[in-house]
Amino acid sequence: MTALRSTPSLGPLLARGALLSPFKRPRPGAAFAGDRLVVPELRVDVDRLSCYERVCGFATGGDGLPITYPHVLGFPLAMRIMSGRDFPLPLLGLVHTSIDITRRRALASTDAYELSVHVAELAPHRRGTQASVVTELRARPGGAVVWESTSTYLARHRTGTSAGPREPAPEPTPEREPLPVLDEWRLGGDVGRRYGAVSGDRNPIHLHPLTARLFGFPRAIAHGMWTVARCLAAHGTPPAVHAHADFRAPVLLPGTVAFASDGERFELRGTGRAGRVHVSGRVDPLTDPGGPPAQEPSSFS
Template identity: 65%
Template sequence: MTVTGADPDARPAVVLTRTPALAPLLARGALRSPFKRPHPDAPFPRHRLVLPSVRVDQARLAAYERVCGFPTGEDTLPITYPHVLGFPLAMRLMSGGGFPLPLLGLVHTSITLTRHTALPAAGTYALAVRVDGLAAHRRGTQATLITEVHAGTDLVWESASTYLARHRTHDPVPGRAKSARDEPAGPARDQRAGPAPDARAPLPAVGQWRLPGDLGRRYGAASGDRNPIHLHPLSARVFGFPRAIAHGMWTVARCLAAHGTPEAAGVRAAFRAPVLLPGTLAYAADGAGRFEVRSADPTARVHLVGEVRAPRG
């Protein structure tokens, strides 16, 4: 590990020599979680983690494609796969002592991503991940993590993910975001994918998916994200869920596998409610790029809303 000069955001870069192993990071984060005191004004890590040379494991990629419904053996990466590549770096930041939110129970609430061009599956990429800031939320405190993927000197993919730590708050109105540049954190910063999905009229259902009880374990094996809320009913109950829940990023990936995306595309998705496993979902979409996932029962509970747009700028 080395520390290099500052980026344009005045952040030092901590350069890693290999992808961090996720299991020790999850264990470290679990042990530190009870001692975290989340608050929107808490200090947070101001450095970037950089992995300068990453090549894709083709066997893991194929497993990911199968579990998410993408065609296998394509020459380019699925639009969501760079999130998998950057996730170990995000976990290293979030499991560290300087990150103020507890890793256990942390909820992924939204993602904005932009693919500027197709990413060859056999390519070599540089990854950079940073905490962009903290913000008050009506249910606690949320953090925004930025992931960037470069091919040579070109930025080819980027995302902003928000994660919520639930805790008691006395302020019903979210306060001003606190970020490194003192600008609003989260997807609102990146408008290239268009306005956030909203609660308009229900979209027409175009498919139905039956989710097996082991889906969380299968996606966890392919992606490396083995958060206990996804793996087994007993471990999920510790965090207040009656059964294991599907990964939010599996739900997004499954939607985009069904929807399709152009070579250059912007995606915004918001996770509205957990998807219990096993279960049956209705996939809905229109011709304008919007999609959503609802429970395939009389409640028609909305679990995810999203939109695909041409990237701006």
Template identity: 65%
Template structure:
């Protein structure tokens, strides 16, 4: 039986027209948690990694370059154009401009190589109320018949060797939404780590330059205006530019280290202003980023998978 919701692509979508479409449609969208959302599953087979772009990503995020294993956050970058095709469409209920990444959970079942060939699947899983607006969950899956070791791509039923679930928030007034003021989404398979009871010990202090958002946007394709310049960020209610959530978690995982098979979870509790100074803290498989004023910006954890 043919899956009517399955769309197979012949190449990775170009980001520039998608971002332009999303920007043009954003003012006309009125997000609400009971809105419909696209059921399409976008599939991109035969994908190979651009090694030069990968090396640039590794440098921006602090991963060692030249390692044959992909950083655990890099498949998110590979799936980003597909996610943008869905999130910039007319049938996606949230405005693309100003969306805030609130959490990500990554499950990696084995190491993926930089020279492997992969098949991506991206889809919107749900749209739900959040205490500050409406939140959408986007899932990215990576499949390879051999886990990426020789580059072969298997059939449609092959196991997903990597998958992620990201939540994106459109902030708006929640007056009149039943229960919205008290409801916080919790749909992941790993316990949220936003309530770490005792402060983790400080490991390092990082000075973040004002161009971190622009440099990460160049290697990831995520050029949301809230990350680029103070002026463009202020248009969406921020005091200045803020770091990408996926840059913060990638930077933390680069410092923390991850096993080949693991579940990684990060919750973005408060924007990381750019430029700025943050303290990286870690211990017992958990990590956090704290500001100079002691405010916690990111909390996360790495949980080894036991086969």
């Protein structure tokens, strides 16, 4: 475990990860026994929090942290780990595929917390290698975990399994009725810049069409965690809750998207009945804040 006095700046970490990425060659069976990074006493910047709430659509002026905000607090620690020389996966091209969040109670913005981040495992995936990054927020240094998340990141590479026996075709799953559309959002071309300013994540794919084209996107794309935050802000969450989201397709900026929900599941998709699904997820209240969620989340990927 390594204790830090504060969270590091994201800019130098993103630059270091970009510079080291060409020298990393991910392969099947990659392992990583990384360190756990801890900020023993973290205080929330309430001005930055207020800006985040406005950008993501959460109600402002309250005392509690939005369900997705601890991810923003922990993201620099995750980037410090994943941009390091000993992390075997290249930061460039690493895709955030899903996130699970458990909040066990309301989190006051005026409290002090202990923040920790570590990579739980690297696991083989049919398209490469998947890293599971765990973020935990404790009520006070050494106290109980009050918020935790697991983010999965995928590094695509050859798996060496193409010549093996062919897997049987999966059983078809029954089609569900599309979730009812509750709202449509017109997203401006500056969404990525606005979210980058409040989160510190100024990845060039989110900032401008010209920089996004360098990485193969026709236009800038919205941050995945902005799309989840915006959906959960619209959906609403109880104080003790478990939320799961799958990132399925990028949201191009500017653009128009539809928010759909049935009260438990939610989606962000293109407009029209056959619109492409960008994010799908589920929200379940915790009946026992100290135990597992009331209902296991469904994965739509």
